[in-house]
């Protein structure tokens with residue numbers, strides 16, 4: 080059985096002390112239930128400024144990986160406010176989330192931007208979590224597969240493979256709304272994504288496809304048991320160690 084990737088996207092939340100407390104609680108929870116590590120890989124993506132505190136709190140404990148929520152498409156230089164993939168890798172991160180719908184919405188990111196960022200991230204040996212997903216009106220029109228197919232073909236660079244890339248299917252209408260997609264819709268979309276990846280990559284069957292969008296302890300068991308769901312990208316519920324670990328426990332069943 081492939082291990083599920085249980086990934087927390089902390090977004091722009093919490094104080095430095097909150098992040099320190101959260102990572103300590105996550106690590107203690109895993110320590111108290113080590114069987115989780117047989118079924119799950121763990122990742123947390125704190126705000127950039129809290130990455131060092133998380134790294135420090137982990138003291139080299141590799142039961143939880145950590146990553147960033149974005150990176151620049153440029154290697155270095157005059158990019159005020161940006162953070163390069165190399166800096167992220169240098170700070171000990173293994174992963175970077177790219178193309179989250181909040182970045183597409185608030186920062187005008189396009190598939191082309193995401194592709195360039197992913198290329199940079201791969202050059203720095205980061206694993207990219209590339210987010211795709213349709214908006215509510217697109218689902219209402221029934222064009223969700225076209226939307227996601229376009230995002231995959233536009234955002235995945237030639238450097239992508241199953242080792243350095245994860246896809247997160249996050250329907251925009253399910254993010255932070257408490258309304259997750261149904262297991263049936265997730266099964267159908269993840270199957271579709273798998274077929275799309277097969278056209279593009281040789282090792283596509285090994286590439287993880289995560290579901291994200293209001294995943295919580297109550298719906299995690301069903302979602303994580305769905306075909307082609309290799310883990311979750313969890314926003315709100317990842318801010319509580321208890322909820323985050325209960326989601327992981329749901330992968331055991």
Ligand code: PGA
Nearest residue numbers: 254255292293313314315
């Ligand atoms: P949510 O966020 O779990 O709060 O819906 C998921 C995400 O945006 O990655």
